[in-house]
Amino acid sequence: MGVPFEALIPYGIMLGMFGFTGAALSKLRHMQNGGKRGRHSLDQWDRQMMDRDRRLTGFLRGQTDQVRAPAGFEYSNGWRVERQIM
Known part of the structure; x- marks a missing residue:
């Protein structure tokens, strides 16, 4: 006896939705990068260079x-300053 x-239609719909969601999230991550x-x-080095x-x-x-940094870059220091413990 066949099925x-x-x-099987609901399983096909669920599989299609999972596939679409996975592809959409992958594309979104690709665009964000x-x-x-x-x-x-x-x-830490990679994070510092990405920053x-x-x-x-x-x-x-x-x-x-570019050989020279853009104007104003000399004032945008990336170093984080620790709070002093007193």
């Missing part, structure tokens, strides 16, 4: 080939 195909692949296992790139270009993953 009526009407019983400036069209580049996602980064994994970031250490510098964000301050230089305005994008977290952006890079520039």
